[in-house]
Amino acid sequence: MEPRDLSPRELRLRDLGLRSLGARNLIKRARRIGANASWLAIAVLGLSFARTACAAEPLDLSYCTVCHGTQGNGNPAIRAPKIAGMEPWYLKRQLTLFRAGLRGTHPEDITGREMQPMTLQLDDNAIETVVAYVKTFEPRPSRPTVEADVERGRKLYVSCAGCHGERGEGVEALGGPQLTQRSDWYLVTQLELFRSGLRGFSEQDVAGAQMRTAASILPDAKATRDVVAYINTLPASNQEDAR
Amino acid sequence: MIVSITRRRFLNLVGATGGSGAVYKAALGLGLVPSFASAVERPDIAPLSKSTRKVVILGAGIAGLTAAYELGRKGYECTILEASHRAGGRVLTLRHGDLIDEAGAPQRCTFDDEPHLFLNAGAARIPSTHNTLLDYCRELGVELIPFVNENRNAYIQDDAAFGGKPVRNREYMADARGFLAELAAKGLQAKVLDAPLTKADQERLLEFARAFGDLDGQHRYRGSIRAGAKSYDYTRPEEKLPFREFPELLDCNFWRIAMHFTEQPDQAPMMMEPVGGMDMVVRGFMKHVGARVITHAVVEAVTLREKGVDVVYRHNGKREKIAADFCLNNIPLHLMAGVEHNLPPSGAGCFTAVPRGKLLKIGLQARERFWERDGIYGGISWTTQDITQIWYPSHGIHKRKGVLLAAYCFGGPAADKLEAMPHAERLELAIRQGEKIHPGYRRYIESGVSIAWHRMNHMLGCAAEWTDELREKWFAALQAPAGRHYMIGDQVSYHPGWQQGAMHSALKAISDIDRRVRAESMTSGLLA
Numbered sequence: 001m002e003p004r005d006l007s008p009r010e011l012r013l014r015d016l017g018l019r020s021l022g023a024r025n026l027i028k029r030a031r032r033i034g035a036n037a038s039w040l041a042i043a044v045l046g047l048s049f050a051r052t053a054c055a056a057e058p059l060d061l062s063y064c065t066v067c068h069g070t071q072g073n074g075n076p077a078i079r080a081p082k083i084a085g086m087e088p089w090y091l092k093r094q095l096t097l098f099r100a101g102l103r104g105t106h107p108e109d110i111t112g113r114e115m116q117p118m119t120l121q122l123d124d125n126a127i128e129t130v131v132a133y134v135k136t137f138e139p140r141p142s143r144p145t146v147e148a149d150v151e152r153g154r155k156l157y158v159s160c161a162g163c164h165g166e167r168g169e170g171v172e173a174l175g176g177p178q179l180t181q182r183s184d185w186y187l188v189t190q191l192e193l194f195r196s197g198l199r200g201f202s203e204q205d206v207a208g209a210q211m212r213t214a215a216s217i218l219p220d221a222k223a224t225r226d227v228v229a230y231i232n233t234l235p236a237s238n239q240e241d242a243r
Numbered sequence: 244m245i246v247s248i249t250r251r252r253f254l255n256l257v258g259a260t261g262g263s264g265a266v267y268k269a270a271l272g273l274g275l276v277p278s279f280a281s282a283v284e285r286p287d288i289a290p291l292s293k294s295t296r297k298v299v300i301l302g303a304g305i306a307g308l309t310a311a312y313e314l315g316r317k318g319y320e321c322t323i324l325e326a327s328h329r330a331g332g333r334v335l336t337l338r339h340g341d342l343i344d345e346a347g348a349p350q351r352c353t354f355d356d357e358p359h360l361f362l363n364a365g366a367a368r369i370p371s372t373h374n375t376l377l378d379y380c381r382e383l384g385v386e387l388i389p390f391v392n393e394n395r396n397a398y399i400q401d402d403a404a405f406g407g408k409p410v411r412n413r414e415y416m417a418d419a420r421g422f423l424a425e426l427a428a429k430g431l432q433a434k435v436l437d438a439p440l441t442k443a444d445q446e447r448l449l450e451f452a453r454a455f456g457d458l459d460g461q462h463r464y465r466g467s468i469r470a471g472a473k474s475y476d477y478t479r480p481e482e483k484l485p486f487r488e489f490p491e492l493l494d495c496n497f498w499r500i501a502m503h504f505t506e507q508p509d510q511a512p513m514m515m516e517p518v519g520g521m522d523m524v525v526r527g528f529m530k531h532v533g534a535r536v537i538t539h540a541v542v543e544a545v546t547l548r549e550k551g552v553d554v555v556y557r558h559n560g561k562r563e564k565i566a567a568d569f570c571l572n573n574i575p576l577h578l579m580a581g582v583e584h585n586l587p588p589s590g591a592g593c594f595t596a597v598p599r600g601k602l603l604k605i606g607l608q609a610r611e612r613f614w615e616r617d618g619i620y621g622g623i624s625w626t627t628q629d630i631t632q633i634w635y636p637s638h639g640i641h642k643r644k645g646v647l648l649a650a651y652c653f654g655g656p657a658a659d660k661l662e663a664m665p666h667a668e669r670l671e672l673a674i675r676q677g678e679k680i681h682p683g684y685r686r687y688i689e690s691g692v693s694i695a696w697h698r699m700n701h702m703l704g705c706a707a708e709w710t711d712e713l714r715e716k717w718f719a720a721l722q723a724p725a726g727r728h729y730m731i732g733d734q735v736s737y738h739p740g741w742q743q744g745a746m747h748s749a750l751k752a753i754s755d756i757d758r759r760v761r762a763e764s765m766t767s768g769l770l771a
Contacts, residue, residue, distance in 0.1 A: 063346070070581060
């Protein structure tokens with residue numbers, strides 16, 4: 001009666017598909033991470049049905065959706081932010097930072113620490129695959145949950161606009177991601193992490209380090225909430241979520 | 244004409260037609276035997292013959308399996324979609340080679356391959372009052388043995404008391420009862436008690452106090468053999484242990500919760516566990532419904548239609564859809580919050596409102612059952628350290644090796660602290676803290692597993708943590724069907740964290756389905 005029992009690594013190997021890689025590559029990868037013959041066989045088997053089954057659907061990356069929701073719209077119950085609609089270049093940068101241990105490694109960054117191990121087994125190809133997969137999600141309008149002093153937030157936002165755009169639309173050339181249509185509680189968490197130096201702590205994370213400096217102009221947690229409350233009023237940020 | 248009938252005659256008639264089970268039920272009805280029988284009867288589902296109904300069940304936990312078992316044998320066409328690699332949900336028995344699918348930190352169980360070397364990483368004990376579960380055990384052939392939940396020979400250890408040294412549960416119990424009884428006796432003798440007692444009652448109460456605390460002739464507590472003997476060498480006279488003073492006992496936090504733990508009906512003797520592991524319950528169900536379970540099937544969307552429910556799920560990288568007449572949804576509330584759905588917010592609003600439990604267990608395999616040489620056969624030691632408890636296996640007594648439950652953190656800072664650690668660090672902490680209770684502990688430990696339920700893939704939480712306020716606001720709407728969709732699981736019961744709660748939620752839901760199907764067939768005449 002025991003159902004098929006694949007380890008997450010085995011599953012990921014199957015799921016990641018390695019559809020874009022050939023079987024030879026797959027075997028090479030598997031050897032590199034120390035595969036034994038039995039699960040290599042499973043992985044190759046997996047590849048064969050991944051090839052046939054994945055035709056209609058990009059990839060089966062259940063590890064993303066278990067936490068971030070089946071369409072990447074986030075799950076506040078487990079503090080997993082919305083990733084649907086995130087810019088591919090930003091997503092790629094963050095996955096790379098997590099993987100390098102430049103984000104989500106501080107003991108007090110609790111949710112970051114939950115995310116970080118998920119990225120450890122992703123090679124560059126797999127990161128591309130994840131980014132492409134997230135692109136297929138249908139973003140749902142974010143529901144505002146942060147209420148604070150919008151007027152004060154408007155004044156504070158002036159210094160954000162340089163990198164994130166007047167309307168929070170993001171400026172790729174400057175490395176500033178879009179701020180509208182995200183989970184607003186996640187923006188609060190991340191601003192607090194930047195402010196306390198738990199994110200952007202390494203010079204190797206260039207944009208993160210810049211953001212850490214930028215966040216230091218926020219005098220207190222109240223200011224963080226104010227600025228996020230203002231971001232909520234920017235176009236395409238204030239639509240009511242259906243749920 | 245009314246024919247009068249004696250109760251004895253009535254029971255005889257019932258017995259002749261319905262057998263002893265029916266006699267028992269009838270006797271209950273007449274109030275002739277005391278009952279803790281559940282109000283949730285196994286429903287008498289009307290069998291479908293001319294037409295079937297498609298039921299999609301989300302999650303192969305106990306509630307889902309119970310529903311599939313009951314509906315399946317009455318002609319319903321059930322499909323169980325299970326996101327993980329296995330059936331059972333939080334009924335998980337870990338043995339040699341098993342996968343522990345923690346998100347980002349998978350482990351393999353490295354216990355020796357022996358039938359008694361397992362850890363019940365989720366559900367682990369069955370109370371005598373959980374008659375629905377016991378009924379299924381009987382029916383499914385799940386053999387049970389006693390489970391020792393309290394052992395007076397086990398230890399209590401508190402860094403703030405007794406110099407941090409472990410003390411036998413029985414010593415503490417005897418001393419605490421003794422002093423409390425002495426206090427009561429003094430009060431009775433000083434007539435400070437203003438209760439309306441007769442002289443005779445006062446005398447009896449004094450005797451009660453003496454018996455309760457094993458007081459001496461002057462109603463003083465001067466130690467008791469109940470605390471244990473200095474030695475159990477019966478070539479010599481038995482000698483009492485020295486007793487501890489009351490203020491010292493109060494320093495130890497044992498009296499707050501742990502001392503009274505087994506007073507509750509679901510923790511009191513007699514408790515049971517299945518021979519060979521709690522997942523024998525799952526296996527029992529799977530013999531009947533295993534063919535209906537699809538593993539690695541991750542639900543993406545649940546859509547209510549006018550006369551049914553559509554479920555979209557991903558399986559083998561392909562998106563599939565089931566259009567069902569009914570849906571029984573066992574998905575944890577906090578994960579439903581991430582699934583696309585059109586359920587009414589009156590119930591679905593609680594998906595993000597009810598906190599998920601954060602429970603963590605560690606199992607360690609010991610090369611030798613050293614605790615049995617110390618007079619501990621089963622039961623639990625309590626400590627104020629992070630590990631909170633050590634459970635000694637009630638099964639496999641006097642075998643060479645055994646698997647201890649070496650930590651059981653139910654929420655709070657301890658669970659958070661251990662969750663944040665890598666697996667090896669968790670084991671190291673459990674070993675280090677266990678040393679305080681069993682000096683030399685470390686050298687017995689061979690291997691271990693840790694299960695942080697709030698980090699397990701496709702689970703990310705233990706039992707739903709309802710509060711009175713949350714119940715008031717959400718529970719009725721959550722329990723009621725939304726169209727033809729029913730939320731089930733221990734989360735939709737007043738007994739979360741127990742299989743009996745899960746079963747009751749399932750039985751309630753399928754009774755309602757049965758009622759609706761009967762009503763439909765009355766109008767359409769489809770049912771035989």
